[in-house]
Amino acid sequence: MVDFFDKVRQSVQKGVATVSVKSKEALETSRIKGEISVIEQRRREAIEELGNIVYIMFSQGGFDEVRIKDKCAIIAEIDKQLETRREKLKEIHIKSQEALGKPVTVGTCECGAKIIQGAKFCGKCGKKVLLL
Secondary structure (H helix, E strand, C coil), X not given: CHHHHHHHHHHHHHHHHHHHHHHHHHHHHHHHHHHHHHHHHHHHHHHHHHHXXXXXXXXXXXXXXXXXXXXXXXXXXXXXXXXXXXXXXXHHHHHHHHHCCCXXXXXXXXXXXXXXXXXXXXXXXXXXXCCC
C-alpha cells in the first residue's frame, strides 16, 4: 500500500514540476514573441521609409548614398535584434526540454528524422550525424 501512495506522490510531484516548467516557458516565450512583433513592425516601417527615400531621390534625379546606407544600417541592426530574440526563443525551449528530462532536438537528418542532442547516428536511417 505504501508503494502505491509513493507512486501517486511521485506522479503528482512530476505533474506539478511539468506544469511549472511549461508555464514558465509559455510566459517567457509570450514575452519574447511580443518583443519580436514590435521589432518586426519597426523593421517594416524602416523598409517602407527606405523605399520612400529611394523613390523620392529617383523622382528628383539624384541619390544620396550616405542617407541610403544609414537607413540600411538601421535595418541591419533591427535584423540583428530579431535574430537575437529568435535565438532566445530556441534557448528557452531547449532549457525547458532539459528541465523536463526530454531529449532535445538539434536538427533534422536528410531523411527527415529529428536528430537528438548527443546522437552520433540518425535513429531512422542510421546515417552518421555531422556535428553542427
